[in-house]
Amino acid sequence: MEIKFVENNHLKEKPAASALGFGKYFTDYMFRWTYSREEGWHNARIVPFENLSIHPASTVLHYGSEIFEGLKAYRRADGKVQLFRPIENIRRMNRSAERLCLPELPEDETLEALLKFVKLEQDWTPSDKGTSLYLRPFMFGNDESLGVHAVHNAEFIIIASPVGSYYAQGINPVGIMIEDEDVRAVRGGTGYAKCGGNYAASNRAGERAEQQGYAQVLWLDGVTRRYIEEVGAMNVMFKISGKVVTPMLSGSILPGITRMSCLELLRSEGYDVEERLLSIDELEEAMENGTLEEAWGCGTAAVISPIGELCYKGKKYTVNNGEIGELSQHLYDTLTGIQWGEREDTFGWITEI
Secondary structure, three states: OOOEEOOOOOOOOOOOHHHOOOOOOOOOEEEEEEEEOOOEEEEEEEEEOOOOOOOOOEHHHHHOOEEEOOEEEEEOOOOOEEEEOHHHHHHHHHHHHHHOOOOOOOHHHHHHHHHHHHHHOHHHOOOOOOOEEEEEEEEEEOOEOOOOOOOOEEEEEEEEEEEOOOOOOOOOOEEEEEOOOOOOOOOOOOOOOOOHHHHHHHHHHHHHHHHOOOOEEEEEOOOOOOEEEEEOOEEEEEEEOOEEEEEOOOOOOOOOHHHHHHHHHHHHOOOOEEEEOOEHHHHHHHHHHOOEEEEEEEEOOOEEEEEEEEEEOOEEEEOHHHOOOHHHHHHHHHHHHHHOOOOOOOOOOEEEO
C-alpha cells in the first residue's frame, strides 16, 4: 500500500502525563484516505494534523453520515508499543459502514495504514501507569449536494491523542440510573453501529442522570422498555447467583471489543456465562433478594467500570456494598495486564508495532 507522507515542520511539545486527561491533546500527524465511487479508495496519505475544510452542503452535516471507532496503543515496560485486537475495530467499522451506506474499508490495507500511522507517532505513547495513546479512526460522507441517498464520496481519517489513566484515583464503583423514558436505539435501527447519532440521542438522559448524581444511564430496549441493553458508552454485565449474565446482541446493542474479550476470557476460565434477554423485572428481583453479586460496564476507555449503585424509578440499590467485586477486579487486572504487556497473551489479541 502506497501512503504519501507530508512532513510537519512544526512539531508540538508533548504534554506531561499529569496534564493529559482525555482527548485534550493531539499528535503531530493524521492519516487520510479519500473515497469516490469512480476511483474507490485512493490518495492515502499521512499529513500534519490540521483543521478540515468541507463544503457547507456536505452529507455529514445534514444527514449524519458518520461512523467512528476507538482503540488504544499501549507502552510496555520494555518500551515497545502494542495494540489490542485492532482488526476487530476495523471489522466493526465495516459493519457500521454497511448500515449507514458508507463505503467499506479493505481490512488488510486499513490495518497496514493504522500500524504505519501508530509507528510514526509512537513517541506520543506515554509510559506512565494507566496512560495510553487513544486512536480515533472515523469516516464521513462528503457529497457536496443536498439530498438523502447512499454516499458517493467519503473521507476516512485517523487521529491520535495521548490520554491519562482512567482510574487516576483508583477503581471506584459508580452509580448508574436506569433510564425508563428516553431510548438509545431500536432493533432495525443503528444501535449496533458506532455512529454519532446514537451518542447524541443519549445526551438528554445522560444530563438528567448527572443532575441526580449518577455517572451514566442504563438503557432499556426501545420497544417494550423491559429488557436491559447497555450502560452509557459501554456494554454491561451482571453476576447473578454465580452466573455472568449479559444482554444478547439483538441489533440495538453495540458489539463491544472489550465485551467480546471479557466473554472469551470468562469462558476460557470455566465461568458460567449467559448471553440472553435480561428483563428489568429479573434484575430488580436480583437486586432486592441479594442474588445480584456484581455489576460492571466494559469498554475501551475504562476497560472495566464497576457499578456500586443502581437506581430504578427512584429506588436505590447498593451492589456488593458499593465495592468492586472479585470478578470485576480479576477481569480488569487480566485485560489490562495483557494490554500493557504485563501478562502473557494466550489469545493472540496483541499486535506489536
